[in-house]
Amino acid sequence: MPQTLREGKLWIPKKFISEYGVDLSDMAFLTIPNGTKWRVKLRKRDGEVCFQNGWCEFASCHALTLGHLLVFRYEGNPEFSVLIFDATATEIDYLAAKLQVHRMEDNESDDNSLEIMDGFMLSRKTGEKPPVPCPLPHKRAKTNPSSSELEAGDTHFRPELTTSKGSMLEK
Template identity: 50%
Template structure:
């Protein structure tokens, strides 16, 4: 039996960046969302992207409205968000939003892997054994890219150091 409950839809909202100057320094949250969840949001919220990287951003609340403020510009700059980008925010509770960023092509962006603030997960022998190098073609590059994709899905994020370690650790033999 289906339940007709649309309250779950309020947990997500989207924003299209239309005015580069205004939206780059702050971004408003819909009033409808604030009416439902505003009281549970703290003055600092977390924005989490698909790689697992989390950004702290100040939330300015005023008269039932709210804006992402301090920290928002740094987030926008880092991901090169500009006019025409489409952002989807999903509220997970405890002032945590998952954020998905789409560019002007209507495709999700490639999130940077080389975040200097990122805590590195060591690429260990266990990781290499878990994802043995088995390229789908004789190209070492394709094998490394496949391995990086597997690791990214498993661990959420990789840095340039991870990629270098994977590249150095893998020995590829051409397929027969």
């Protein structure tokens, strides 16, 4: 991850590119579970593709560091859903309001601008963190569905009620 952040790009696996690369546009949208959507430019070179303009901002805003795991799901051109896990494999839940963050690509001066929708003001990126804070991460452990959501014969884990008598647990 540090090299990815230092270089400002994240290379997409070649196997994915061999299957879907022809259909990829020059722009992609990365959406995290709270609905926040990031516009990131795709750079194509010698049969390889990477997330570039906008990737550093995405990584910085989500405080990505060595040990984080990102799971990308291709939803169709140009959409990707992204799940972010910390070093303990716990999904990070960004609970802040749904922000629509878009990279402006019209000209050189606008290339470093951010437009934040849903009632927030426009802001200029000055090399510092944006004045509107990024969604703060909250760890969220994935839970199994409740027993009322499970159907007969379902193989999901079903919790059992236990009671304590002395030092032993009985069912």
